Amino acid sequence: MESGRMEGGRMESWDAWQTLLAVVRTGRLAAAAERLGIDPTTAGRRVRRLEAESGRALLMRRDGYLVPTRACLDLMPQLEAAERALRGVGAGLAGPEGGRPAWRTVRVTAVAALCDHLLAPAVPALLAGRPALGLDLIADDRNLSLTRREADLALRLGPPAGRGAPAREIGRLAYGIYAAAGTAAEELPWGALDGAMAHLPEVRAAERAAGRAGPRLRAARLETLLRLARAGAVRTVLPDIMAAGDPTLVRLGDTPVCTRPVFLLGHPEDEAAPPVRAVAAWIEGLVAATGADG
Known part of the structure; x- marks a missing residue:
């Protein structure tokens, strides 16, 4: 493999490349293995085989997660193109009887x-009438990289730092x-979130x-604060989307x-893709429906 290209017979085992993609997207061998329906040992063996064949490290550990190296990032466009092509083949073979x-x-x-x-809570409305749409909801406090294709769309509570995918x-x-x-x-x-998040409004x-x-x-997670409030242990500041519909809680005051x-x-190159466009419009509608004033 030279200059980040997949040559010769190196693409003969798509399972290994698919495993690498899953690890890049989840950051963990166990999560990637679960997504693919294999065990973590098999996932790790596949990645190590790719690294041995290429003579390069494809993953490195950072802050408890596996992240792609520069060599791996160079391969991502080709891997994703191959993935899309194989999905298209699968769709063409499905036939009128459906199958998977x-x-x-x-x-x-x-x-x-x-x-x-x-x-x-709003996923059923998104999927209704869209039989070919799948959705991965990745609840993660890390700022996953869209440029590295760890996600297609990202919702963030605040403007992203530095350069990257356009944000609105x-x-x-x-x-x-x-x-x-x-x-x-x-x-x-x-009650409040812990000192590491003291900068949050x-x-x-x-x-x-x-x-x-x-x-x-104090607690490290909003979910823990919610439970403390339900238990009658504290009064605390919570997002209305989390607490307003909870019958065990009361809101103190009428204004935020x-x-x-x-x-x-999102990726600029994906803006015209109907599935991504549909999900983005769905998200925008949900946020608009919260009705929070600036």
């Missing part, structure tokens, strides 16, 4: 709160103060409200304590 659909899967990455409480603001996410229904909410201690709002003493309880901009990122 050849999904055109769109990968969307966002923080867990957006995946779980904004996107996931599609709405704002509103946050309110929530506590367990039936409690003396004004007497509850404050929702954390600053909780710290201002808590005063000099500061929040009594803060809002955060929601940015949608």
Whole structure:
């Protein structure tokens, strides 16, 4: 393999290249193996064989994840082109009897709160009438790289840093103060995300409200704060999409304590692709429906 090209018989084992693509997209051998229906040992062996054949490292470990090396990034356009071509062959062979659909899967990455409480509940409406569309929802606090094809679309709570895929603001996410229904909410201690996220407006709002003493309880995840609020342990600042419809919680006050901009990122070359365009429009509609004012 020279200059990042797949030559000779090196493409004879598509399974190995497909495994490499899955590892690049998930960042973990176990997750890639689960996606492909194999065990992690097999996934690791396939990647090592590719590295041995190419004489280059294709993956490296960073912050607990497997990320592509420069040599691997050079191969990605060819691998993805081969993947698309094989999907097209599969669709052509499916025939009128159907068989297994050849999904055109769109990968969307966002923080867990957006995946779980904004996107996931609305998936049936997206898929209705779109039998060939598949969807990967990747709940990850990392900023997955669109240029490396770790995702097709990304939702981020704030403008992306540095250069990369174009981003546009599609709405704002509103946050309110929530506590367990039936409690003396004004007497509850404050809870907030931990100090590593002290720069976030929702954390600053909780710290201002808590005063000099500061929040009594902290958590690393919004989901944990939600559970603490449900248990009657704290009052805290949560996104309305997460808490407003929860019958165990009450919102303290009518106006948002803060809002955060929601940015949608995508590949310019994918803008005309109907599946990606459909998913992007679906996301924009969901964010617009939250109705948060700037």
